[in-house]
Amino acid sequence: MKRALILALMLGLSACSLDPLFTPGPVVQPQPRYPAPPAHPAPQARQSAPPPPASAAPPPPVRAEAPPPAVVALVAQAREDRRRGDLERAAGRLERALRIQPENARLWYELAVVRLEQGQPRLAEELAKKSLQLARGDVELQQRDWRLIAEARRRSGDASGAREAERHAAGY
Template identity: 50%
Template sequence: MRFYLTGLFLLGAAWISGCTGIATQEPESLPVSDNNAVTVLAEAARADAANGKLDAAVGSFERALRIEPRNPALWHELAKLRLQQGQYQQAEGLAARSNGWAGGNKALRAGNWRIIGQARLKRGDYPGAQSAFDKAAEQAN
């Protein structure tokens, strides 16, 4: 029964996300930095992640964050990796930190709220997940 309800919730969340027109531009398609070292580290991290080397990708993003600790795009990408690794609470915290630096970047803020929503879903916090997905939808307006 729980599996059935979870499936219905996920289907409803996906439908709501699609119907509200949440930002179509993925935050990672935005420029990461003007700093060449940060850009090189981010590109290496993305390549490692694409090849399934998540720990190496995390290390590269962490090094980039030591150079630019206020870079919301780096926090966002690290949050995505932690979500993939099943570290849901850490993913949520990293996405929240990204939102703290994101300012008026609605695409990035929406992406962070989607990560938070997914992390909450995985942890079984369905009302919290819905709240996060609603906040992601608000960023599209």
């Protein structure tokens, strides 16, 4: 019993020594969480912000977002239809995919390829031009678009236009 009382007393005294009110030392004033703004800056201190450096690089091109799963499935089915020779069904699937994601340059290119295979070179050229407009920053796709335009023009009998398109393709 005496031991329990002595132990309790010792614990009580040791707890008091841990209390900050009982520890000796200087009193520290708490710092404000956010520094106060300056009262009024001196007139010479008022300056405009320095201009941004001239050598700052432009932001990188925005990458196209991944196509929705429905578009991925439609493209896979269209490619399979095309492989089997069912070009009309392939074109229909690609048109459905374009209704879902009309800003997808690769879909326009895929449809242009199908239309060229169907013997519609003028329509194929127009579709490839649409792809070209949307393919900003995608050099590979732009080259493919120009090559498709060149082939479409050749099939339409426009040899000089085909050569011009080939020059564009070679320029990338």
